[in-house]
Amino acid sequence: xxxxxxxxxxxxxxxxxxxxxxxxxxxxxxxxxxxxxxxxxxxxxxxxxxxxxxxxxxxxxxxxxxxxxxxxxxxxxxxxxxxxxxxxxxxxxxxxxxxxxxxxxxxxxxxxxxxxxxxxxxxxxxxxxxxxxxxxxxxxxxxxxxxxxxxxxxxxxxxxxxxxxxxxxxxxxxxxxxxxxxxxxxxxxxxxxxxxxxxxxxxxxxxxxxxxxxxxxxxxxxxxxxxxxxxxxxxxxxxxxxxxxxxxxxxxxxxxxxxxxxxxxxxxxxxxxxxxxxx
Amino acid sequence: xxxxxxxxxxxxxxxxxxxxxxxxxxxxxxxxxxxxxxxxxxxxxxxxxxxxxxxxxxxxxxxxxxxxxxxxxxxxxxxxxxxxxxxxxxxxxxxxxxxxxxxxxxxxxxxxxxxxxxxxxxxxxxxxxxxxxxxxxxxxxxxxxxxxxxxxxxxxxxxxxxxxxxxxxxxxxxxxxxxxxxxxxxxxxxxxxxxxxxxxxxxxxxxxxxxxxxxxxxxxxxxxxxxxxxxxxxxxxxxxxxxxxxxxxxxxxxxxxxxxxx
Numbered sequence: 001x002x003x004x005x006x007x008x009x010x011x012x013x014x015x016x017x018x019x020x021x022x023x024x025x026x027x028x029x030x031x032x033x034x035x036x037x038x039x040x041x042x043x044x045x046x047x048x049x050x051x052x053x054x055x056x057x058x059x060x061x062x063x064x065x066x067x068x069x070x071x072x073x074x075x076x077x078x079x080x081x082x083x084x085x086x087x088x089x090x091x092x093x094x095x096x097x098x099x100x101x102x103x104x105x106x107x108x109x110x111x112x113x114x115x116x117x118x119x120x121x122x123x124x125x126x127x128x129x130x131x132x133x134x135x136x137x138x139x140x141x142x143x144x145x146x147x148x149x150x151x152x153x154x155x156x157x158x159x160x161x162x163x164x165x166x167x168x169x170x171x172x173x174x175x176x177x178x179x180x181x182x183x184x185x186x187x188x189x190x191x192x193x194x195x196x197x198x199x200x201x202x203x204x205x206x207x208x209x210x211x212x213x214x215x216x217x218x219x220x221x222x223x224x225x226x227x228x229x230x231x232x233x234x235x236x237x238x239x240x241x242x243x244x245x246x247x248x249x250x251x252x253x254x255x256x257x258x259x260x261x262x263x264x265x266x267x268x269x270x271x272x273x274x275x276x277x278x279x
Numbered sequence: 280x281x282x283x284x285x286x287x288x289x290x291x292x293x294x295x296x297x298x299x300x301x302x303x304x305x306x307x308x309x310x311x312x313x314x315x316x317x318x319x320x321x322x323x324x325x326x327x328x329x330x331x332x333x334x335x336x337x338x339x340x341x342x343x344x345x346x347x348x349x350x351x352x353x354x355x356x357x358x359x360x361x362x363x364x365x366x367x368x369x370x371x372x373x374x375x376x377x378x379x380x381x382x383x384x385x386x387x388x389x390x391x392x393x394x395x396x397x398x399x400x401x402x403x404x405x406x407x408x409x410x411x412x413x414x415x416x417x418x419x420x421x422x423x424x425x426x427x428x429x430x431x432x433x434x435x436x437x438x439x440x441x442x443x444x445x446x447x448x449x450x451x452x453x454x455x456x457x458x459x460x461x462x463x464x465x466x467x468x469x470x471x472x473x474x475x476x477x478x479x480x481x482x483x484x485x486x487x488x489x490x491x492x493x494x495x496x497x498x499x500x501x502x503x504x505x506x507x508x509x510x511x512x513x514x515x516x517x518x519x520x521x522x523x524x525x526x527x528x529x530x531x532x533x534x535x536x537x538x539x540x541x
Contacts, residue, residue, distance in 0.1 A: 009342075009368040009370055010295070117503050120482060121483050121484050124483070124484050130482060131437065131486075134431050134486035144438075147481060148481070149479035159507075211510075221459075
């Protein structure tokens with residue numbers, strides 16, 4: 001076998017160096033901007049602990065509400081006690097941690113997206129420059145590369161974050177159903193549509209998950225029953241449809257969950273009015 | 280079409296440089312046609328590999344304007360009228376001459392993979408499998424072995440190729456996938472996949488999929504499902520405990536490890 005060294009052939013060497021003439025930087029740059037916007041907004045919104053509920057809409061960042069504030073009249077846009085699973089915030093809650101239901105929630109969808117096979121491509125390219133683009137010099141230069149064999153072995157637990165993500169589809173679905181009922185009266189508002197669209201996009205993203213596709217059938221070499229369709233082969237085909245659009249649903253759901261929180265926040269703050277059939 | 284400026288890397292294993300050629304380009308030409316015109320009129324000794332001119336033999340792989348592509352499938356009208364076109368050999372493999380590389384690295388990787396081991400024939404002496412079950416692996420059979428995916432894979436390509444001993448590369452992950460997912464195959468290559476072929480070295484940046492001229496879902500349909508099978512075997516604590524409780528045994532050692540134990 002011929003040895004590789006030295007590398008010759010006129011190839012550019014160094015971070016970001018390439019002979020490519022197409023706009024390869026635009027993809028990683030857009031990813032970087034959208035991700036940073038999402039991270040900054042989500043962190044800010046999660047730390048607020050207010051304006052996340054305006055009847056009948058609950059922000060997806062704060063769902064499910066595990067604990068809520070004891071005196072909600074003092075906290076604008078906080079969920080009422082009957083929506084909280086465990087009532088009001090416990091007295092043992094450490095004082096240095098902000099009282100915000102979102103802090104207990106976001107680790108689950110956050111870890112699902114962090115370990116997602118699509119997002120790995122996005123952030124390895126945009127944040128780690130490993131590599132920043134195809135046939136483009138890596139950020140790490142010629143330092144040793146370990147891939148996902150050392151610290152990033154954690155990525156192999158993606159399927160466990162999937163289990164939590166599947167539970168969240170039901171939780172957010174319940175919120176979407178409740179968004180069509182205010183004070184016991186059925187109706188519809190712009191917020192109901194936004195919240196419903198949010199759970200549809202998140203479900204579409206989750207059902208396209210590579211781990212999901214593997215667990216429901218992909219792990220088998222033989223999915224049919226003598227060539228006849230089975231539940232397994234049908235589910236695998238449907239998951240494959242979502243999987244082929246995993247990137248699109250990843251971005252749409254990421255942006256839409258932010259839009260949903262922002263909408264509810266602005267309605268709660270009184271900056272915009274929710275058009276609905278109740279008023 | 281007017282004359283176009285081409286920069287073609289010329290040299291051998293000792294070194295080389297870009298040479299410029301101004302070439303008349305006619306409508307309908309692809310980059311390979313232009314390189315043949317250069318060969319005919321300006322540089323008779325220009326070395327390049329080609330065969331079918333139809334994107335099916337995988338011979339004319341090179342880097343055109345920095346992107347790994349087949350020269351026969353890269354149409355000249357895909358470039359702007361004033362763009363200089365740069366042609367280089369693939370970076371991942373050692374240069375023999377000009378645009379021709381020594382791709383024997385790939386043949387060595389192929390030899391490492393245990394071959395197809397079918398289950399016994401049915402009573403009537405036939406093998407039976409169903410289209411529904413082989414749809415997945417048929418996609419992998421489209422591979423023309425152009426090695427563009429091997430070339431663009433940053434694990435093999437960067438760091439002067441030092442990691443070439445640690446990862447078998449996307450083309451051969453696909454070959455492993457075509458065997459592992461085959462409904463008739465009975466062999467087990469999962470321990471080798473993790474410990475010898477370096478499935479963990481792939482960080483799913485999908486460049487292999489982007490450059491594949493056959494549009495094979497290398498990452499989504501081949502590498503990731505294999506990584507998930509490695510998770511089943513080595514990293515999923517629930518699956519590992521479940522197997523222990525049910526007394527199900529699976530291979531976790533490679534053939535080399537098993538032989539070493541003996």
